Amino acid sequence: MSEKYNMPDERGHFGPYGGIFVAETLMPPIQELNAAYQHYLTDPEFIAELDTDLKYYVGRPSPLYHAERWSRELGGAQIYLKREDLNHTGSHKINNTIGQALLAKRMGKTRIIAETGAGQHGVATATIAARLGLECVVYMGAVDVARQSLNVYRMKLLGATVVAVESGSKTLKDALNEALRDWVTNVDNTFYIIGTVAGPHPYPAMVRDFQAIIGREAKEQCLEATGRLPDALVACVGGGSNAIGLFYPFIEDASVKMYGVEAAGDGVETGRHSAPLCAGRPGVLHGNRTYLMADDDGEIIETHSISAGLDYPGVGPEHAWLKDTGRATYVNITDTEALEGFYALTRMEGIIPALESSHAMAYTMKLAPTMRKDEIIIINLSGRGDKDMQTMAKREGIEL
Amino acid sequence: MSRLAAKFEALAKAGRKALIPFVTAGDPRPDFTVPLMHEMVKAGVDVIELGVPFSDPMADGPVIQRASERALAHKMSLRRTLDIALEFRKTDQDTPVVIMGYLNPIEAMGYEDFANAAQRADIDGVLTVDLPPEEGVECSALLKARGIDPIFLLAPNSTDERVKKMDAAGSGYIYYVSLKGVTGAGHLNIADVESKVHQIKQNTQLPIAVGFGVKDAETAKSIAKIGDGVVIGSALINKIEANLDDPDLAKKEIIDLLTSIRQALDS
Numbered sequence: 001m002s003e004k005y006n007m008p009d010e011r012g013h014f015g016p017y018g019g020i021f022v023a024e025t026l027m028p029p030i031q032e033l034n035a036a037y038q039h040y041l042t043d044p045e046f047i048a049e050l051d052t053d054l055k056y057y058v059g060r061p062s063p064l065y066h067a068e069r070w071s072r073e074l075g076g077a078q079i080y081l082k083r084e085d086l087n088h089t090g091s092h093k094i095n096n097t098i099g100q101a102l103l104a105k106r107m108g109k110t111r112i113i114a115e116t117g118a119g120q121h122g123v124a125t126a127t128i129a130a131r132l133g134l135e136c137v138v139y140m141g142a143v144d145v146a147r148q149s150l151n152v153y154r155m156k157l158l159g160a161t162v163v164a165v166e167s168g169s170k171t172l173k174d175a176l177n178e179a180l181r182d183w184v185t186n187v188d189n190t191f192y193i194i195g196t197v198a199g200p201h202p203y204p205a206m207v208r209d210f211q212a213i214i215g216r217e218a219k220e221q222c223l224e225a226t227g228r229l230p231d232a233l234v235a236c237v238g239g240g241s242n243a244i245g246l247f248y249p250f251i252e253d254a255s256v257k258m259y260g261v262e263a264a265g266d267g268v269e270t271g272r273h274s275a276p277l278c279a280g281r282p283g284v285l286h287g288n289r290t291y292l293m294a295d296d297d298g299e300i301i302e303t304h305s306i307s308a309g310l311d312y313p314g315v316g317p318e319h320a321w322l323k324d325t326g327r328a329t330y331v332n333i334t335d336t337e338a339l340e341g342f343y344a345l346t347r348m349e350g351i352i353p354a355l356e357s358s359h360a361m362a363y364t365m366k367l368a369p370t371m372r373k374d375e376i377i378i379i380n381l382s383g384r385g386d387k388d389m390q391t392m393a394k395r396e397g398i399e400l
Numbered sequence: 401m402s403r404l405a406a407k408f409e410a411l412a413k414a415g416r417k418a419l420i421p422f423v424t425a426g427d428p429r430p431d432f433t434v435p436l437m438h439e440m441v442k443a444g445v446d447v448i449e450l451g452v453p454f455s456d457p458m459a460d461g462p463v464i465q466r467a468s469e470r471a472l473a474h475k476m477s478l479r480r481t482l483d484i485a486l487e488f489r490k491t492d493q494d495t496p497v498v499i500m501g502y503l504n505p506i507e508a509m510g511y512e513d514f515a516n517a518a519q520r521a522d523i524d525g526v527l528t529v530d531l532p533p534e535e536g537v538e539c540s541a542l543l544k545a546r547g548i549d550p551i552f553l554l555a556p557n558s559t560d561e562r563v564k565k566m567d568a569a570g571s572g573y574i575y576y577v578s579l580k581g582v583t584g585a586g587h588l589n590i591a592d593v594e595s596k597v598h599q600i601k602q603n604t605q606l607p608i609a610v611g612f613g614v615k616d617a618e619t620a621k622s623i624a625k626i627g628d629g630v631v632i633g634s635a636l637i638n639k640i641e642a643n644l645d646d647p648d649l650a651k652k653e654i655i656d657l658l659t660s661i662r663q664a665l666d667s
Contacts, residue, residue: 011534020534020535021535022530022532023529023553023555023577024552024553024555024577025555025577025580027532027555027562028555028558028559029557168455168456173456174456177456177458180458181458181459184580185580185581186580281508282507283504284502284503284504284507285456285504286456286458287530292504294508295508296508297477297478297505298478298504298505298506298509299455299472300455300504
């Protein structure tokens with residue numbers, strides 16, 4: 001018997017997690033956003049426009065691909081890839097940016113801001129802003145600007161202003177701080193498109209709802225292809241939007257195991273990682289209570305990961321709740337293991353995954369052999385590896 | 401009566417406005433803050449807001465962010481901020497001290513341990529930027545039970561409903577954020593502040609201290625006419641930043657600025 005799952009509560013709480021922890025100036029725009037979101041969530045016209053965009057602009061549904069050769073090689077479960085890498089702009093991020101941008105348009109906002117780590121969310125935001133004719137400013141840590149220069153160029157081509165953030169650790173968390181500072185200064189005309197299932201309520205629920213199309217399609221496609229539900233889901237977790245998008249429609253299906261894969265960087269035991277669920281503690285950052293990487297004094301500590309998109313000290317509050325309740329299991333994969341996953345998928349299936357998604361591939365390489373051949377794993381292949389070519393070439397000592 | 405309530409009552413009786421400096425604890429060095437606090441009192445300040453350094457100060461502009469970074473480089477923390485307040489209190493039993501910061505250091509300490517530690521340090525008020533009253537019920541109750549005022553923010557876009565909520569949840573004073581933006585921003589509009597503070601006063605008897613964007617004696621004077629007090633932070637911290645190699649000069653420039661503001665407020 002599956003239990004009915006109905007999270008969050010009306011103030012955005014997932015048990016002790018989530019909520020609204022912001023400075024007072026942000027309360028009115030957050031209340032305005034929440035009211036608009038609750039209204040359009042069930043508005044047939046809004047949903048029809050979103051569905052049309054997802055079909056003709058993004059290219060949905062994305063395929064569920066049976067990686068037969070890789071499954072055979074690993075000698076265990078049958079592995080299926082949910083091909084979010086085939087979406088327009090190359091990752092799952094666009095599912096959410098289209099939803100939020102359509103909301104922004106209906107709310108009469110003329111200016112869009114976003115934070116980005118790997119640049120995937122920034123590109124997806126700049127893309128939809130270009131299409132809707134909205135001004136777009138993307139905040140990106142200076143360290144990430146350097147290691148994801150291809151995506152910086154893409155955003156600029158699309159007409160966005162990219163602001164390199166020089167404060168703090170100069171990565172994703174600092175980009176988020178700076179975007180919040182922009183929002184508080186320009187609340188009247190500005191819509192903040194958060195790229196992950198974090199931030200103050202309603203963002204964690206709203207981003208989840210826009211990303212849940214991943215899991216809804218995957219469930220239908222799996223039933224169609226195999227006649228049954230999968231046995232396990234695997235997805236990488238930074239903030240956790242691609243993972244919650246896949247997991248959410250399966251939460252009440254108790255037989256389906258869920259594995260969220262955090263970035264262990266140099267290894268969790270070294271302290272140089274980005275795995276708050278595996279090795280952090282609850283606290284409050286960026287508008288919500290969740291697991292964080294912080295020291296004994298509550299100061300946020302710097303994170304490390306080969307993948308800019310997972311380099312974040314927090315995680316969506318719903319993942320914190322799924323961890324505590326035991327509904328989902330959170331594991332971690334080091335940089336070195338992620339690279340093995342990257343090469344394995346590239347050479348076994350001719351698909352080059354993003355370094356973020358490579359963490360999910362690497363965990364699957366451990367999980368699949370422990371399962372029977374008639375069991376099924378669905379991995380969220382959340383993004384493609386094009387953006388990581390420079391990073392990979394540099395590691396291999398090749399000048400592009 | 402709390403030290404804050406008594407202070408604002410005495411000021412009101414005397415027809416004076418509160419001058420409230422904000423400095424980050426431990427900036428630029430841990431040993432700088434206590435002597436500075438005493439000198440500020442001599443220069444005529446009424447309440448001291450002591451900033452707790454935080455790694456991710458989302459509501460602050462670059463000046464206070466850098467102050468946090470300098471203090472954190474010396475391992476400053478919430479615990480050590482309370483030590484500074486206690487040290488100050490040993491020789492000043494009159495001046496109210498409010499600590500202002502973000503929630504995560506308090507979460508890390510635990511609400512009850514924090515409330516006890518704040519009481520031991522004889523803190524008068526706690527302003528937690530990212531803790532609105534809805535989420536702050538538990539923490540506020542623990543503070544109030546120990547005679548410590550929970551202080552909340554109001555903003556230019558706050559509705560009457562929010563004002564009533566702060567009036568019910570807070571005590572000591574209300575901190576009115578005078579502009580949409582971060583601390584130290586440069587677009588303060590006196591007429592807007594006046595009409596908003598007037599509107600806020602319809603729904604609360606609590607004193608209103610106005611801050612964010614107050615840079616000099618002239619602005620401070622115009623602002624003070626409207627509210628019950630004026631908070632000045634980034635302009636003071638600028639003096640520290642401009643004189644990192646000469647802390648005594650930084651202190652002198654801070655005291656000079658506060659003295660000029662005090663004179664402007666009282667004239």
